[in-house]
Amino acid sequence: MESRTTRIALWMWVGLVLLFLYIPIVVICLYAFDKSNVQSWPIGGLTTKWFGPAIHNGDMQQALWLSLEAASFATLIALVLGTLASFGVHRFRFFGREAISFLLVLPIALPGIITGMALNSYFTYWKLNFGLLTIVIGHATFCVVVVYNNVIARLRRVPGSLTEASMDLGADGWQTFRYVTFPTISTALISGGLLAFALSFDEVIVTTFTAGAQNTLPIWIFGQIRLGQQLPQVNVVVFLILAVTIIPVAIAQRLTRESGILRTE
Amino acid sequence: MTKRMWALLATLAVAAAFPAAGATKQTGGTLNMIAWEGYLQPQWVKPFTKATGCTIHAKYGGSSDEMVTLMRSGGGNQYDMVSASGDASLRLIYGKDVQTVDPSKIPDFKNFGQAFKSPPNNTIGGKHYGISLQWGPNTLLYNTKSVKPAPTSWASIYSPKYKGKVTVPDNPIQIADAALYLMKTNASLGIKDPYELNSTQFNAAISLLKKQKPLIKKYWALASDEISLFKNGDAVIGASWPYQTNTLIADKAPVKDLVPKEGATGWLDTWMVSAKTKNLDCAYKWLAWVSTPKVQAQQAIYFGETPVNSKACAIMDKLSKGSCAQYHANAPLKYFKQIYFWKTPIADCGNGKKNCMDYTKWQQAWTQLKG
Amino acid sequence: MAAGLDPAQGLSNGVGARRRFGGALWRRPWLKGASLLAPPVLGFLLIYIAALVALFVYAFWTVDPFTSLTIHSWTLENFRELWHGSTYRTVAFRTVSIAAAVTVTDAIIAFPFAYFMARVAGPRIRALLFILVLLPLWASYLARVYAWRLILNSDGLLNWSLHKVGLPSAGIAYTNTAMWIVFSYIWLPFMILPVYASLERIPHSYIEASRDLGAKGGRTFRSVILPLALPGVVAGSIFTFSLTLGDYITPVLVGGASSQFIGNVVYDSVNQASNLPFGAAFAVVPVVVMGIYLLAARKLGAFDAL
Numbered sequence: 001m002e003s004r005t006t007r008i009a010l011w012m013w014v015g016l017v018l019l020f021l022y023i024p025i026v027v028i029c030l031y032a033f034d035k036s037n038v039q040s041w042p043i044g045g046l047t048t049k050w051f052g053p054a055i056h057n058g059d060m061q062q063a064l065w066l067s068l069e070a071a072s073f074a075t076l077i078a079l080v081l082g083t084l085a086s087f088g089v090h091r092f093r094f095f096g097r098e099a100i101s102f103l104l105v106l107p108i109a110l111p112g113i114i115t116g117m118a119l120n121s122y123f124t125y126w127k128l129n130f131g132l133l134t135i136v137i138g139h140a141t142f143c144v145v146v147v148y149n150n151v152i153a154r155l156r157r158v159p160g161s162l163t164e165a166s167m168d169l170g171a172d173g174w175q176t177f178r179y180v181t182f183p184t185i186s187t188a189l190i191s192g193g194l195l196a197f198a199l200s201f202d203e204v205i206v207t208t209f210t211a212g213a214q215n216t217l218p219i220w221i222f223g224q225i226r227l228g229q230q231l232p233q234v235n236v237v238v239f240l241i242l243a244v245t246i247i248p249v250a251i252a253q254r255l256t257r258e259s260g261i262l263r264t265e
Numbered sequence: 266m267t268k269r270m271w272a273l274l275a276t277l278a279v280a281a282a283f284p285a286a287g288a289t290k291q292t293g294g295t296l297n298m299i300a301w302e303g304y305l306q307p308q309w310v311k312p313f314t315k316a317t318g319c320t321i322h323a324k325y326g327g328s329s330d331e332m333v334t335l336m337r338s339g340g341g342n343q344y345d346m347v348s349a350s351g352d353a354s355l356r357l358i359y360g361k362d363v364q365t366v367d368p369s370k371i372p373d374f375k376n377f378g379q380a381f382k383s384p385p386n387n388t389i390g391g392k393h394y395g396i397s398l399q400w401g402p403n404t405l406l407y408n409t410k411s412v413k414p415a416p417t418s419w420a421s422i423y424s425p426k427y428k429g430k431v432t433v434p435d436n437p438i439q440i441a442d443a444a445l446y447l448m449k450t451n452a453s454l455g456i457k458d459p460y461e462l463n464s465t466q467f468n469a470a471i472s473l474l475k476k477q478k479p480l481i482k483k484y485w486a487l488a489s490d491e492i493s494l495f496k497n498g499d500a501v502i503g504a505s506w507p508y509q510t511n512t513l514i515a516d517k518a519p520v521k522d523l524v525p526k527e528g529a530t531g532w533l534d535t536w537m538v539s540a541k542t543k544n545l546d547c548a549y550k551w552l553a554w555v556s557t558p559k560v561q562a563q564q565a566i567y568f569g570e571t572p573v574n575s576k577a578c579a580i581m582d583k584l585s586k587g588s589c590a591q592y593h594a595n596a597p598l599k600y601f602k603q604i605y606f607w608k609t610p611i612a613d614c615g616n617g618k619k620n621c622m623d624y625t626k627w628q629q630a631w632t633q634l635k636g
Numbered sequence: 637m638a639a640g641l642d643p644a645q646g647l648s649n650g651v652g653a654r655r656r657f658g659g660a661l662w663r664r665p666w667l668k669g670a671s672l673l674a675p676p677v678l679g680f681l682l683i684y685i686a687a688l689v690a691l692f693v694y695a696f697w698t699v700d701p702f703t704s705l706t707i708h709s710w711t712l713e714n715f716r717e718l719w720h721g722s723t724y725r726t727v728a729f730r731t732v733s734i735a736a737a738v739t740v741t742d743a744i745i746a747f748p749f750a751y752f753m754a755r756v757a758g759p760r761i762r763a764l765l766f767i768l769v770l771l772p773l774w775a776s777y778l779a780r781v782y783a784w785r786l787i788l789n790s791d792g793l794l795n796w797s798l799h800k801v802g803l804p805s806a807g808i809a810y811t812n813t814a815m816w817i818v819f820s821y822i823w824l825p826f827m828i829l830p831v832y833a834s835l836e837r838i839p840h841s842y843i844e845a846s847r848d849l850g851a852k853g854g855r856t857f858r859s860v861i862l863p864l865a866l867p868g869v870v871a872g873s874i875f876t877f878s879l880t881l882g883d884y885i886t887p888v889l890v891g892g893a894s895s896q897f898i899g900n901v902v903y904d905s906v907n908q909a910s911n912l913p914f915g916a917a918f919a920v921v922p923v924v925v926m927g928i929y930l931l932a933a934r935k936l937g938a939f940d941a942l
Contacts, residue, residue, distance in 0.1 A: 003853060010752040017447070017749045018768060021824065024783040025775055027793070027816040029784070038516040040496045041792045059322070083746065088672035092665065100673065101939050102930065103680055109874060109926050111882020113899050114919050115684070117906060121694070122687035125768065130339045141684050144676060153833075170650075173658040198773045212343045213297035213324060221778045225889075226325045227302050228489025228512065231782075238779040245774040246767070253766055337910065360705065421816035429807075437908070481893040483810045489888075497789035499809050612701075624700040628909040632901060633723040636894050 008058035025242070032235035039231055054236035063220035064237075069132060070207075070216060074139035078196045079189060081140070082147030090155040104148050106251040107141035115141060116209030123210065130212025139203060143196035150192035151185050159182045187255065194252050290598060293318040294544040295549060298334050299326050299347040301534070302488045303568045305430055309414070309560045319547035327487055329353035329607065330437045330628075342541040344550055350532040351386035352438055352607040352624075358387075358394045360456045363537040365392045373556040380601065381573035386608060387535040393617050395537035396552045399561070399594070402531040402604050403434075403442065404522040404567055406497060406505035412504045412555030419525045420447045421502055423473065432494050432503035433483035437631035438607055439622070441530050442504060443470040443477075449527040457604050459530065461614045467622045471630055484635065495520055505549070505570020507592075531604035539569055565592055674928045675730050695917040699910065706913065714917035724901065728921050732889045735880035736811060737871045738819040743825040745820070746872065747865075750828050754835035777822060781889050782816045785809070788890070810892035818890050826879070827872035834868025835861070870938035877929060881922050898922050 035045035054060065089100050106172075107115055123134050128162065162184070166176040204218035211219060217237070225236050296319055298305060305323040312322055324344065325333040331350045336347050340458040349357055357363045367503035368374040374382065374396065381397040388394070407416055422431050423446070433439055444459035446459055447469055456466050482500050485491040491509045496518050510522040536553065536555060538548045554560060561572035562580035566588050572581075578589040593600045661668040695714055718724050737785045752851040753765050772780065777858050787793040808814045838861060846856040884899030891897075898921060905915030933939070 007756060010748055010756055014752050014765070015889075017745060017824075020745075020767070020821065021772055023793075024780050024787065024821065025772055026781040027786055028775060028779050030515070033782075036516055038492055038496050038512065038518070039786055040493075041786055041789065041796060053834045067675075081679060084672050085676040088669055088676075091672075092669035094666075094669065098934070098939070100677060102934075103677070103685070105874070105930070105939075107684060109930055110688075111878070111899055111919070111926075113882055113884060113902055113920050114688070114923065117902075117912070117919070118684075118687035118691035118914065121912070122683070122690055124338075124340050125690070127909045129398060130343060137683060141680070144680075148676075172655045173661065174654055197768075197811075202773065202777055205883075212339050213322060218776055218778060222885075223323070223325055223777055225778060225782060226327065226487045226489055227774070228492050229303075229306075229835060230486070231489075232781060238775050242771065242775050246771065249767055249770055249774070253763055294773055328908065330910070334907045334910050478893060483892050493785065493789075497809075498787075498791040499789060623701045625909065625911070626903075628911075629717075629721075632896075632904060633721060635896050636723050636726055 006208035020204040028235050029242070031237045032232055032239045034232045037229055037231060050230075050232040050236050053193040054231070054233035055240075057233060059215065060217075060220055060233070060237060063217045066132065066135070066214060067201055067217040070135045071197045072142050073132075073136040074200040075193050075197045076138040077136065078147045079193055082144045082192065083151050083185070083189070085144070086148050086152035086155060089178055090152055101148075104145040107237070108145055112142075112203075112205035113209075119206070122208040130210065131214055134210045134212070135207055135214070135216065138206045139200040142203075142206075143200055146196045146199065147189065147192035150188040154185050154188035169203075190252055190255055194249070270469070270515060293320055294547040295320045295322060296346060296544055296547050297324065297344045298551075299324050299332050299344050301326065301348055301508075301568075303613055304348050305565065306564075306567055308567070309555070309563050313551065313554050317547065317550045319544070319550055321551075328434075329438070330436075333357060333360075333362075336539065341539065342542075342543075345539050345542040345544050346520050346551065347537050347539070348534050349537050350534050350607045351370070351384075352609045354386045354535050354537060356610050360388060361519045363394050364539055364540045364542075365394055366396060366538055366549075366552065368393050371396055371556055372412065372574075373553070373558070376558070376576045377556075377573050380598070384533060386533060386606070387537070395535035396556060397573045398534040398536050398555065399506060399564060399570040399572055400531060400601075400604075400606070401534040401568070402524045402529040404505050404507055404510065404529065404610075405525050406491075406495065406503055406510055406520060406522045408501040409519045411501040411522050415523075416502065417520070417523075417526055419527050420450075422480070423477050423481060427502050429482055430499070430501045431477070431480045432483055432485050432491055432500040433477075433481065434504060435486040435635070437627040438530070439504070440467070440470050440474065440627055440631065441605065441607070441610075443473045445530060447473060458615075460610045461610050461621045462610070463614070463618070463620050464622065467626070467628065467630070470566065471634065474634055478634065508567075511567065511569050528603045528605065531606050533606045534599050565594060637916070674920075677828060691916050692920065694913045695920060697913045699913060707833050711935035714914050717914065718921075720918055722920065727896050727901055728898055730896070731881055731922075732811070732925060734816055734819065734878045734897075737816050738823065738906045739876045741820045742824055742876045743869050743873060744833050746827040747869070750831035750835055751861075753828075769828050773825055778885070778889075780822060781886055783820055784814070785819065785890060788814050788817070806919040810890065810895075812891070812895055814890050814892075815886055815895060818886055819876075819883070822880055822886070827869075830871040830875075831865060831868040834865045834871070838864045866867075867937035870933050870936045874930065874933055874938060878926055879926065 030043060031039055032050065032231070033046040034043055035047045035049060085100060085104060089097055119134070119138050123130065128134055162180055163176055166180040171179065202218060204222060207216050209221060215223065221234050224230060272341070296343035300323055302325045305321060310321050322467055324335060326335060329350050332347050332349055333353050333356050336344055336357060337360065347357070368382070377397060383398060402628065405416060405419065405422070409419075410416070412421070419442070421427070422433065433442070441459040444456055444462055444466065447454055447466070448459060451469070454466050456462065456471055460472065465599040483490065483494060485494065488506065488509055488523065491503065491505055492512050493501070494503075495509070495513055496516065505522060507522065510520060512598045513520045536552055538545070542548055556574055558574050558576040560576040560582050561583055564570070565577060566581060566585050567574045569592060571592050571594050578594040581589040581592070581594055589595050610622060610624050610627055612621055613619050679849040694706070696710050696712070697706065698709070698711060698713055700707055736847060753762050757765060783794070788810045790793075790805065790807075791810055792809065796807060798804065808817070842860055842864070846860045851859065884897055884901050887895045887897045887900050898918065902919050905911045905918065
């Protein structure tokens with residue numbers, strides 16, 4: 001076990017890191033109550049006057065809804081494609097196996113602006129209408145790898161003997177998947193899906209290029225930052241989103257408690 | 266039998282109600298607009314939506330270049346209208362991104378000052394490609410507490426006195442501002458038009474900007490950036506738009522702006538309609554709305570620019586006493602000639618020679634200047 | 637579970653078809669593999685890779701200076717321009733250096749934190765720390781970067797605190813230092829999670845064996861834990877390095893007069909100059925850099941630890 005000094009030092013380090021992580025968050029939430037619309041330190045005065053307009057802001061509501069839709073569809077696609085890919089790569093040895101991992105990680109490894117520009121030209125060429133579909137495709141590219149990594153890591157941990165035993169007992173492929181394999185990867189799917197959803201929900205660079213005239217929430221936020229007239233509304237929205245997402249994040253954490261939320265053994 | 270009859274009647278009633286519902290509902294279309302920050306404020310957008318049923322979605326652009334790109338994105342059919350300045354309008358016209366408009370459909374067009382009815386940046390060969398909107402200067406903004414004595418010349422943003430606290434726009438067209446300063450202070454260069462620069466004149470402007478670079482805290486790309494820089498003490502002097510001044514003053518920041526003695530570059534904006542818009546009806550409604558004296562006055566006061574509608578002056582003074590004179594809405598011509606409006610630099614210098622730097626060179630030089 | 641298993645009944649229709657199909661796949665494993673991999677791989681090839689290739693084809697074209705319409709004739713003009721312009725070298729160097737600095741910083745910050753989470757913390761604390769590390773990802777990236785401006789500004793929180801203890805202002809607003817701090821902040825969770833995962837994977841038996849062989853804490857750490865945790869660190873570094881390398885928003889919001897990143901030049905090329913060919917040409921640089929990085933990462937085992 002680690003020595004006592006080491007443990008104390010680690011506790012302090014953890015405290016400092018948490019401080020580092022959360023000071024900006026506290027600043028964001030604090031400035032949701034800023035009296036002035038031009039943000040400066042120290043805060044001018046406190047008020048709740050921004051909450052009403054922010055919540056009833058039609059543009060914001062549309063943007064939020066579009067973000068939720070896009071993130072849901074992108075996560076769904078990522079879950080399906082990521083799981084298929086991980087099963088394919090895990091179960092079969094073939095030439096080019098590593099190339100698939102490489103291929104899937106490219107959207108995250110390459111700068112978002114390249115993905116955005118490439119997809120933008122491509123969609124324009126095929127005369128696709130920019131909107132939900134193009135946004136979802138853009139997001140799905142980098143969401144797939146997140147699910148893929150989680151699932152394949154879990155598959156490596158699950159002994160192959162379980163599947164064999166199931167088949168020996170007479171279950172066919174589908175039944176094995178449904179009753180044996182799926183439960184073992186379900187928590188990997190939850191954690192992967194949650195991270196994919198978070199990435200898609202907050203994505204701005206690729207979306208700028210694939211959204212056309214539509215606004216997702218991050219694009220709406222950027223527009224507000226440009227304009228500079230109602231910045232506290234942005235703080236209000238972020239504050240409320242944080243408050244709301246504590247719940248699903250905590251729930252997901254409890255669900256995956258046995259294995260940890262991103263345990264990739 | 267009775268039950269089925271009632272059911273049938275009910276269905277017919279509902280079916281009949283639908284077209285009626287459609288008729289009473291306003292025929293709203295949606296206009297996706299590209300605009301400068303501050304051009305689509307709720308004060309005049311909300312009444313517009315109420316009166317016409319057309320909803321507006323705003324996408325803000327901070328430079329003409331951005332607006333041109335946005336207008337062309339996605340095959341050119343993403344946006345319906347754009348408030349283009351003179352350095353964007355010609356590019357859009359020649360790129361066939363905008364369509365001709367018929368000024369006779371705009372009731373207030375006849376009240377426009379003569380110079381704004383068919384200016385060369387939106388009218389070609391008698392064809393109008395948009396309706397003039399507002400115009401104004403790029404101003405010198407300074408912090409009254411930190412900058413003493415009050416500046417009168419653009420020299421203050423090129424002198425080391427405020428090193429590290431200067432800010433200018435992140436826009437290649439800024440080279441014209443440097444050229445304008447040289448035009449008035451260095452006659453030997455022979456600059457006649459800050460947008461028509463041969464390579465000697467161009468290089469002189471660039472070296473002035475290179476000398477300025479160590480003084481610059483940040484090249485602002487978003488209007489709110491400059492607002493934040495001034496409010497938070499990171500900049501005390503810089504090139505700006507009246508929009509920033511008005512926002513800072515509304516927030517009780519100690520700032521003031523002016524048009525220095527050398528004059529200034531400026532913009533003359535036109536609302537243009539996309540060649541591929543599907544909402545021509547709403548577009549014309551907007552053109553008419555934004556040309557009315559009241560909206561012209563509101564926008565002029567809010568942003569700090571000058572309306573093109575000569576009837577706006579009276580309303581400006583009603584909304585904010587003295588604003589008509591403050592924004593030069595009643596003395597346009599002499600003041601107008603002091604401003605060198607943005608236009609796209611092209612190789613053809615307009616005097617027989619074709620050796621002027623075109624805009625691509627301006628953009629490359631700007632990227633290299635920023636390093 | 638017993639449905640369709642009773643030999644006396646024979647196989648009922650639906651289940652029978654499924655079993656015959658399953659059997660066919662069993663006998664042709666390549667078909668099963670192909671049908672699993674086809675949707676994701678084909679999807680990626682036809683949409684993502686095709687789009688990338690189309691983009692890089694643009695690098696060999698140019699645009700008309702006035703109308704900004706693309707001229708579809710092959711030329712190496714863009715690459716020549718890149719090669720001869722010292723600015724582009726400066727920008728590329730700056731981007732890579734800051735990305736490297738951010739990666740190292742995050743690795744140093746994350747490692748003790750992840751070690752604590754994986755090997756010292758009790759299950760309750762660990763669960764809490766998980767939530768605390770993931771939660772900031774839900775506060776908009778833009779809002780967090782913007783909050784840093786408030787902190788680092790000339791009259792901001794940092795200087796205010798420094799003045800309170802009698803220290804002079806730290807003039808780091810709108811500088812490369814500010815960008816380094818902000819990037820390190822934003823990507824930190826992406827480094828903590830893979831490092832945690834790889835640390836947690838180390839079986840306790842290894843530590844015990846090391847101790848049994850006589851190694852003290854420090855030696856065990858250096859020779860057993862660190863090498864086993866390395867893939868996780870490298871995996872995390874892929875995120876921090878590539879996300880910093882490609883970003884253009886933080887330089888715009890937090891950077892100063894000389895803070896252009898590759899992403900900014902590319903973005904300006906496309907959005908300011910409407911010069912997609914030049915932007916595509918410069919975009920080749922981060923692709924090559926990341927390609928090399930990924931190959932190195934693979935050698936270090938990161939792909940098994942993502």
